[in-house]
Amino acid sequence: MSTRRAGAVPAPTPGVGARTPGPERNEISLCGRLSAPAEERTLPSGDVIVTLRVVIPRLGTTRRPGLKRQGEARPGQVDTIDVVCWSARSRRAALRIAAGSTVEVEGALRRRFFGTPAGRQSRYEVEAASVRRLADDGPTAT
Numbered sequence: 001m002s003t004r005r006a007g008a009v010p011a012p013t014p015g016v017g018a019r020t021p022g023p024e025r026n027e028i029s030l031c032g033r034l035s036a037p038a039e040e041r042t043l044p045s046g047d048v049i050v051t052l053r054v055v056i057p058r059l060g061t062t063r064r065p066g067l068k069r070q071g072e073a074r075p076g077q078v079d080t081i082d083v084v085c086w087s088a089r090s091r092r093a094a095l096r097i098a099a100g101s102t103v104e105v106e107g108a109l110r111r112r113f114f115g116t117p118a119g120r121q122s123r124y125e126v127e128a129a130s131v132r133r134l135a136d137d138g139p140t141a142t
Contacts, residue, residue: 026108028126030081031134032056034101038085038094050091052131054081054105082125083107093131102134 038052058077083105085091097103107128114121 028105028107028109030054030056030083030103030105030126032081032103034097034099034103035080036099038097040091040095047086048091050085050094052083052085052094052097052103054083054103055079056081082123083128083131084110084125085128085131087129090128090131094128097131097133104130104132104134106130 032054033056035053035055038050040048040050042048056079058079083094085094105126105128107126107130110125110127112123112125114123
């Protein structure tokens with residue numbers, strides 16, 4: 001006899017984008033321009049990854065006292081976000097997108113550690129669960 005309530009949803013399998021019980025979660029959703037074509041790399045372990053960089057105009061609150069307008073673009077300021085695709089599906093999708101295209105990336109924020117001649121370092125990047133090209137609005141104004 002099952003003890004599960006009617007209408008109850010089973011817990012998702014842990015992974016990128018999977019919800020955990022409680023308020024904690026690691027979910028990233030980005031929309032921006034692909035700065036260059038995605039690059040495929042084979043790691044020393046034999047794993048194949050695809051990396052890409054998404055450029056997003058920085059939005060924020062104006063700095064003038066008394067004014068708090070959210071979502072106003074700060075001229076010339078952008079955030080450049082490194083994205084890595086591990087799954088075959090996300091790798092294929094990323095490799096099909098041309099540089100300059102508007103993309104949407106969903107996934108999780110990860111901190112990666114690596115060794116350099118100067119010692120151990122770390123970097124934050126988005127581990128993509130999905131990557132897709134969005135319809136462009138046309139040419140951007142210069």
